[in-house]
Amino acid sequence: MSIAAVAPRAVIGSPAARRRDRRWLGVTVVLVTLAMAWELAKWLGGDPWRIHGDLLGMRLDYEHVPPFRWRFATDLSLPHLWSIVGAFGQISAQTGQPLLLVLVDSAIYTLRTALLGFAVGVGLGLGLSILFVHSRLLERAVVPWVVASQTVPIIAIAPVVVIAFGASWQSVAIIATYLTFFPVTIAMIRGLRAFDPRAGELMRSYAASTRDVLWKLRLPASVPYLFSALRVAAAGSIVGTVIGELPSGIPFGLGSKILNFNQYYTTSPERLWAVIIATVFTGLVFVGLVRLAEAYLTRGRYRPLEVVV
Amino acid sequence: MSAAGSALEAPRPPASGQPVVEIERLGKVFGEGSGSVVALEGIDLVIRAGEFVSLIGPSGCGKSTLLRIIGNLIGSTSGSVRVNGKTAERARLDRDYGMVFQAPVLMDWRTVARNVELPLEVMGYPREERASRSARLLSLVELAEFRDRYPWQLSGGMQQRVAIARALAFDPKLLLMDEPFGALDEMTRERMNLELMKIWAQTGTTIIFVTHSIPEAVFLSSRVVVMSPRPGRIARIVDVDLPLPRTVETRESSRYFELVTEVREALRRHDGDEVPGAPDEVEMARIRAEGVS
Numbered sequence: 245m246s247i248a249a250v251a252p253r254a255v256i257g258s259p260a261a262r263r264r265d266r267r268w269l270g271v272t273v274v275l276v277t278l279a280m281a282w283e284l285a286k287w288l289g290g291d292p293w294r295i296h297g298d299l300l301g302m303r304l305d306y307e308h309v310p311p312f313r314w315r316f317a318t319d320l321s322l323p324h325l326w327s328i329v330g331a332f333g334q335i336s337a338q339t340g341q342p343l344l345l346v347l348v349d350s351a352i353y354t355l356r357t358a359l360l361g362f363a364v365g366v367g368l369g370l371g372l373s374i375l376f377v378h379s380r381l382l383e384r385a386v387v388p389w390v391v392a393s394q395t396v397p398i399i400a401i402a403p404v405v406v407i408a409f410g411a412s413w414q415s416v417a418i419i420a421t422y423l424t425f426f427p428v429t430i431a432m433i434r435g436l437r438a439f440d441p442r443a444g445e446l447m448r449s450y451a452a453s454t455r456d457v458l459w460k461l462r463l464p465a466s467v468p469y470l471f472s473a474l475r476v477a478a479a480g481s482i483v484g485t486v487i488g489e490l491p492s493g494i495p496f497g498l499g500s501k502i503l504n505f506n507q508y509y510t511t512s513p514e515r516l517w518a519v520i521i522a523t524v525f526t527g528l529v530f531v532g533l534v535r536l537a538e539a540y541l542t543r544g545r546y547r548p549l550e551v552v553v
Numbered sequence: 554m555s556a557a558g559s560a561l562e563a564p565r566p567p568a569s570g571q572p573v574v575e576i577e578r579l580g581k582v583f584g585e586g587s588g589s590v591v592a593l594e595g596i597d598l599v600i601r602a603g604e605f606v607s608l609i610g611p612s613g614c615g616k617s618t619l620l621r622i623i624g625n626l627i628g629s630t631s632g633s634v635r636v637n638g639k640t641a642e643r644a645r646l647d648r649d650y651g652m653v654f655q656a657p658v659l660m661d662w663r664t665v666a667r668n669v670e671l672p673l674e675v676m677g678y679p680r681e682e683r684a685s686r687s688a689r690l691l692s693l694v695e696l697a698e699f700r701d702r703y704p705w706q707l708s709g710g711m712q713q714r715v716a717i718a719r720a721l722a723f724d725p726k727l728l729l730m731d732e733p734f735g736a737l738d739e740m741t742r743e744r745m746n747l748e749l750m751k752i753w754a755q756t757g758t759t760i761i762f763v764t765h766s767i768p769e770a771v772f773l774s775s776r777v778v779v780m781s782p783r784p785g786r787i788a789r790i791v792d793v794d795l796p797l798p799r800t801v802e803t804r805e806s807s808r809y810f811e812l813v814t815e816v817r818e819a820l821r822r823h824d825g826d827e828v829p830g831a832p833d834e835v836e837m838a839r840i841r842a843e844g845v846s
Contacts, residue, residue: 442658445626449652451645452675460671464662544703545662 289314361420369428419488435469570602579632591784615785651720781823
């Protein structure tokens with residue numbers, strides 16, 4: 245609600261573009277810092293290595309022996325970043341494709357499953373929260389069970405669901421739904437009540453129906469709550485999908501690659517790390533899509549300087 | 554007194570219209586038992602079509618409570634309120650009320666025009682009708698060129714004008730205004746008063762207006778209802794016989810000053826023990842009874 249008396253603000257330059265630039269700069273700085281910390285740990289406590297060869301006719305012979313030996317920094321636990329980057333180029337024995345392409349295919353497969361789980365979960369969460377804000381009785385009776393549902397270990401539920409509904413990507417999506425509906429339900433119980441009470445009186449003075457209050461007041465006022473929940477839900481749906489893929493035996497998703505590269509971890513740990521990075525990236529892409537949807541839906545609605553990113 | 558003279562020079566508007574609001578022995582008690590507070594007691598008031606009636610009084614005199622009972626936002630404890638011959642609830646369900654609060658309460662996800670169209674959407678007006686009405690009302694409040702802006706792009710006074718346009722969009726028979734200009738600075742407030750007078754002249758709507766400001770009440774009203782606290786009662790009703798239309802000169806006329814003094818004295822006479830800044834017990838009891846609203 246706009247209560248504050250605000251004067252129209254002159255637009256100076258292009259603050260949006262500058263904010264975008266700064267955000268990318270921030271992301272880059274964090275990535276570089278992480279990479280440096282990673283390699284610093286290996287430099288200080290990793291495995292020894294040496295360079296031995298020719299460079300433009302100059303003989304190179306350098307050996308680095310780290311001063312400490314840390315278990316977590318060995319090449320097995322913490323492969324060199326260039327090994328991980330190199331792993332994306334390794335040719336897969338089964339398909340003859342580089343790992344990067346295999347992972348892109350897997351990520352698309354997983355993302356599709358996650359999207360279905362996400363859509364159903366968001367629908368379920370919205371439906372439940374709408375029921376709950378209209379019935380205190382239902383809210384009191386059911387919400388504790390909704391909360392309890394999330395304390396059930398998902399890792400134990402996943403095989404049950406896969407056996408019960410068959411080893412298909414749709415049953416994997418059920419696991420994603422299970423992780424998705426919860427944040428949406430909880431946030432929207434609050435969000436659907438977050439409207440200005442005076443706006444509620446206004447609607448009362450129009451003799452507005454419960455449906456009109458829902459569509460024209462409760463839902464639009466809850467949008468900031470909805471999108472915070474959707475970001476959590478988007479990440480959750482990827483995690484849920486990967487966990488669901490593990491017992492499903494479906495050989496296409498990121499989950500199957502994790503299972504596969506787990507078995508070869510002692511010989512090529514960098515491949516598991518490559519899948520981890522691919523999974524994180526998939527989650528980021530999904531959360532990014534949610535962000536774009538939010539920006540589109542709330543365009544013009546806020547004062548630019550108040551946009552919280 | 555020159556009252557008779559100026560009254561002759563400027564004939565009163567037809568305040569002899571149909572009664573729009575008829576209040577009889579109205580009472581309101583917040584809370585129950587020992588914690589209860591009598592907010593209103595023995596209110597009798599008839600407001601006729603086309604009148605502009607201000608409710609004025611110190612905090613705790615129940616003027617907002619009275620307005621909210623008339624508008625059926627809250628119920629009464631005793632007595633009766635008839636609006637256009639119906640109960641207040643029936644009148645609300647028939648969409649007889651336009652409401653303006655102290656804050657504009659605009660929907661920040663709607664543009665200015667779509668804010669004005671909100672009640673029309675709820676009431677099922679067709680799209681073209683909504684568009685033509687919002688266009689007409691936005692030009693009435695002189696905000697036509699801001700139709701596609703969002704509320705944050707408007708100043709406080711402009712936002713309040715949008716709220717007034719929204720309240721008038723569906724031609725309500727009765728406009729209820731609860732300190733609508735209370736949050737504005739003095740200069741904006743005086744300009745808004747002039748504008749409200751213009752709107753009142755053009756629409757002929759009956760207006761009930763709650764205010765803290767004596768000059769504002771006198772300038773705007775055809776009658777000023779002075780209320781006293783603990784329990785809230787009507788202390789006096791002052792007829793304002795200033796000529797219409799009210800203009801900048803109205804505020805400089807001697808009759809205007811006489812009336813301001815009359816209202817001020819009526820307030821003082823019934824307000825001996827008002828302690829400025831003291832906790833408002835009626836408000837506290839209301840909050841205890843219904844929660845903050």
